[in-house]
Amino acid sequence: MEFLAQFHPKIVHFPIALLSCYVFLEVLTGIFKKDFLIKSTHLILLFGVLGALAAILTGQQAEMAFDYWNKQASALMEEHEMYATITIWYFSALLVIRTYLVFKKKFNNVFKYIFVALAVTGFYFVVQTGDHGGKMVYEHGIGTQYKIKVMEDN
Numbered sequence: 001m002e003f004l005a006q007f008h009p010k011i012v013h014f015p016i017a018l019l020s021c022y023v024f025l026e027v028l029t030g031i032f033k034k035d036f037l038i039k040s041t042h043l044i045l046l047f048g049v050l051g052a053l054a055a056i057l058t059g060q061q062a063e064m065a066f067d068y069w070n071k072q073a074s075a076l077m078e079e080h081e082m083y084a085t086i087t088i089w090y091f092s093a094l095l096v097i098r099t100y101l102v103f104k105k106k107f108n109n110v111f112k113y114i115f116v117a118l119a120v121t122g123f124y125f126v127v128q129t130g131d132h133g134g135k136m137v138y139e140h141g142i143g144t145q146y147k148i149k150v151m152e153d154n
Contacts, residue, residue: 005065008058012133015055018048019091019126026119030112042102049095052088059084066142073140080132087125094118 025041063077098115101107136142 003061004058005062008055008062009137011051011058012055012130015048015051016126016130018044018051019087020123022048022091023119023123026116030116038102038107042098045091045095045098049088049091052084052091056084056088070140073136073142076132076136076140077142080129080136083125083129083132087122087129090122090125094122 022041022045025037025044029037029041059081063081094115098107101111
């Protein structure tokens with residue numbers, strides 16, 4: 001399944017956008033008491049989690065496809081993987097709890113404000129995951145044609 005590695009840079013932007021949008025919508029849900037906001041926020045969270053699962057699957061394949069030729073890049077990869085794992089588990093847990101509360105019709109004002117705080121906290125993990133992934137690409141050339149060219153020259 002190494003062919004999935006090539007899709008990681010393309011897929012990874014969807015969960016970043018969707019989970020960021022989820023945070024924004026969760027804040028709006030806390031401010032406005034509209035039913036359509038609760039439903040659309042829930043749907044965006046679901047798609048964000050599914051996108052994150054796809055990003056993790058392709059990211060694992062990308063990790064196997066590339067060699068990390070120095071300790072700094074390897075350490076960065078480990079941190080990126082750690083934040084990605086935290087992100088998927090965190091937002092999956094939010095999805096499960098939110099789904100339960102919405103279906104049991106217990107998603108009241110108290111839970112809305114709690115979820116705003118949880119969503120903003122989760123956004124930190126999204127930012128850290130993306131930051132570490134970006135550093136691997138832009139500072140170490142991992143997954144780029146430049147890195148492949150350098151490896152061939154050696």
